[in-house]
Amino acid sequence: MSAIVSLSNVVKSYTRGKQTVEVLHHLSIEIAQGDFVALMGPSGSGKTTLLNLIGGLDRPSSGEVKVAGERIDQLSSGQLAKWRARHVGFVFQFYNLMPMLSAERNVELPLLLTSLSSAQRKKNVQAALTVVGLAERAKHKPAELSGGQAQRVAIARALVADPTLLVCDEPTGDLDRSTADEILHLLQVLNKDHGKTIVMVTHDPKAAEYASHQLHLDKGQLVEGDVKAAA
Amino acid sequence: MKYFPLLWAALWRKKARTIFTLLSITVAFLLFGMLQGVNAGFNQTVEKANVNRLVTTSSISLTESLPYGDMSQIEALPGVARVAHASWFGPYYQDPKNLVFSFPVEPDRYFAIYPELVLPKEQLEAFMQTRTGAVIGADLARQYGWKIGDRVPLHSTIWTKPDRTSDWTFDVVGIYQDPSDRAQENAFFFNYKYFDEGRSFGKGTVGWYIVQVKDPSQSAQVAAAVDKLFANSPDETKTETEKEFQQAFLKQIGDINMIVTYILFAVFFALLFATGSTMMQSVRERVPELAVLKTLGFSDTAMLTLVLCESLSLCLLAAALGLLAAWAIFPTLKDMLGVVELPMPVIAEGVAVAALLAFVTGIIPAWRAKRLDIVEALRG
Numbered sequence: 001m002s003a004i005v006s007l008s009n010v011v012k013s014y015t016r017g018k019q020t021v022e023v024l025h026h027l028s029i030e031i032a033q034g035d036f037v038a039l040m041g042p043s044g045s046g047k048t049t050l051l052n053l054i055g056g057l058d059r060p061s062s063g064e065v066k067v068a069g070e071r072i073d074q075l076s077s078g079q080l081a082k083w084r085a086r087h088v089g090f091v092f093q094f095y096n097l098m099p100m101l102s103a104e105r106n107v108e109l110p111l112l113l114t115s116l117s118s119a120q121r122k123k124n125v126q127a128a129l130t131v132v133g134l135a136e137r138a139k140h141k142p143a144e145l146s147g148g149q150a151q152r153v154a155i156a157r158a159l160v161a162d163p164t165l166l167v168c169d170e171p172t173g174d175l176d177r178s179t180a181d182e183i184l185h186l187l188q189v190l191n192k193d194h195g196k197t198i199v200m201v202t203h204d205p206k207a208a209e210y211a212s213h214q215l216h217l218d219k220g221q222l223v224e225g226d227v228k229a230a231a
Numbered sequence: 232m233k234y235f236p237l238l239w240a241a242l243w244r245k246k247a248r249t250i251f252t253l254l255s256i257t258v259a260f261l262l263f264g265m266l267q268g269v270n271a272g273f274n275q276t277v278e279k280a281n282v283n284r285l286v287t288t289s290s291i292s293l294t295e296s297l298p299y300g301d302m303s304q305i306e307a308l309p310g311v312a313r314v315a316h317a318s319w320f321g322p323y324y325q326d327p328k329n330l331v332f333s334f335p336v337e338p339d340r341y342f343a344i345y346p347e348l349v350l351p352k353e354q355l356e357a358f359m360q361t362r363t364g365a366v367i368g369a370d371l372a373r374q375y376g377w378k379i380g381d382r383v384p385l386h387s388t389i390w391t392k393p394d395r396t397s398d399w400t401f402d403v404v405g406i407y408q409d410p411s412d413r414a415q416e417n418a419f420f421f422n423y424k425y426f427d428e429g430r431s432f433g434k435g436t437v438g439w440y441i442v443q444v445k446d447p448s449q450s451a452q453v454a455a456a457v458d459k460l461f462a463n464s465p466d467e468t469k470t471e472t473e474k475e476f477q478q479a480f481l482k483q484i485g486d487i488n489m490i491v492t493y494i495l496f497a498v499f500f501a502l503l504f505a506t507g508s509t510m511m512q513s514v515r516e517r518v519p520e521l522a523v524l525k526t527l528g529f530s531d532t533a534m535l536t537l538v539l540c541e542s543l544s545l546c547l548l549a550a551a552l553g554l555l556a557a558w559a560i561f562p563t564l565k566d567m568l569g570v571v572e573l574p575m576p577v578i579a580e581g582v583a584v585a586a587l588l589a590f591v592t593g594i595i596p597a598w599r600a601k602r603l604d605i606v607e608a609l610r611g
Contacts, residue, residue, distance in 0.1 A: 057605045085528025096523045100240035110527045
């Protein structure tokens with residue numbers, strides 16, 4: 001399968017005061033289309049930084065980041081915003097839903113950036129909520145939902161614009177085991193049945209088992225020989 | 232329009248804070264509407280002044296009377312078409328707070344010089360022939376339910392009769408209208424003869440003269456000629472155009488324009504801080520949410536626009552409420568202000584001020600939202 005994500009010799013460093021900290025060191029990775037990859041590693045290993053680069057939230061200090069055939073490291077801030085809207089769905093650890101908006105309004109947010117009509121947006125929102133099994137909670141606000149339900153709404157929001165790639169940062173980090181398993185199963189379904197490419201950062205080895213591949217990072221580098229197919 | 236639910240939700244995120252901010256802006260715009268309305272109303276009256284008419288008063292003060300005999304001398308001057316006179320009667324009806332704008336006049340002269348006051352011919356005839364007759368504005372008639380044939384008692388705060396009473400009784404014989412300015416339909420005119428014969432002092436004098444010129448371009452020359460006529464006499468005069476006269480009359484109250492400007496400047500200066508702080512706080516609290524919107528693909532410009540629109544919604548909504556309240560209250564102050572309704576330009580000006588307020592208070596938080604670094608913001 002062709003690579004949908006390709007990082008070549010990527011370096012990412014941050015300047016904190018007078019100090020420059022290199023978080024990722026000459027990293028090269030390829031992720032195939034339709035893959036479900038778990039990014040693992042200890043705290044400070046650069047997992048989230050790598051995820052931010054893949055999701056177009058940040059730019060590398062040097063090196064190339066190519067996603068869906070486009071050199072996103074060369075895009076301007078405005079172009080990158082458009083690119084994210086078109087190609088990436090994000091799922092966060094703490095759901096990051098708008099507290100004042102109902103579930104359906106939250107899911108609709110990415111569609112506001114498209115030219116779809118109101119009726120079409122409604123239809124797509126319903127479809128996304130149905131995929132995550134929350135169609136009947138469409139009118140509820142985040143505070144009226146359980147953690148698992150809120151994360152499902154967040155997944156529906158990530159899916160609704162039919163992105164090329166789903167980027168998940170510790171999606172089960174705030175959930176109990178059984179709810180986490182439900183969410184991970186849902187991600188697996190999205191990957192297997194709907195063909196979504198998923199890159200997921202997790203600390204949890206059990207969560208990583210749901211992925212088809214695992215990548216281990218340590219001190220900003222890929223740990224050699226740690227890339228393996230899921231069981 | 233599709234962003235409206237997002238804007239609205241953001242606005243009401245902290246209900247109490249939004250309500251208090253909304254109320255303070257509403258009150259400010261109520262004040263704006265009332266003060267600017269009064270100002271505009273007065274200016275409107277001045278602007279509507281007739282260019283054909285001059286007003287001659289005593290050079291000492293508007294309250295000093297002029298001899299009735301001056302009229303024929305003014306009338307004889309070249310360039311003068313006709314002359315009328317009026318005096319301030321200063322009465323109230325039943326209660327001192329029911330002030331009535333009342334003037335003793337010579338009916339034929341007065342209504343000839345003010346053709347904008349529309350009075351049926353037979354009513355003018357009746358006015359001229361009835362010693363105690365009075366002609367009242369349609370609005371005044373509506374206010375007190377007066378109609379032709381009614382006998383109306385007024386109590387003058389200035390003019391006493393020989394029996395030391397100040398109560399004067401009038402018979403309403405006509406009701407005039409002023410289609411060009413409904414605000415002028417609140418006056419009460421009565422016969423000068425009845426007034427002059429009945430008063431215990433000041434007989435044979437009038438308050439001021441109204442001089443109609445044949446050619447408005449000659450107004451300055453005619454005004455100078457009138458004043459020259461009475462120079463070095465015991466009753467020197469000051470003649471000016473109707474517009475100048477009205478401006479001078481309003482200046483007696485104070486420089487309304489300046490007072491209004493200062494008050495509003497102070498109010499809006501304070502409001503800038505209150506609204507600005509609300510907007511800043513609102514954006515500061517929502518940094519993670521704004522970062523999520525950016526993550527989803529909202530551009531920097533979209534973020535700037537969203538926050539500015541939020542500020543605009545708040546200010547415009549509050550301004551609309553404040554101006555609406557001013558518009559509703561304004562007619563009830565007509566007796567005091569003499570202006571019937573809140574002028575449209577004031578409403579338009581209010582909307583423009585609200586938009587400016589929204590921009591000034593919204594631009595800093597909007598800029599902050601625009602420059603928000605997603606990675607930093609999500610990291611918290």
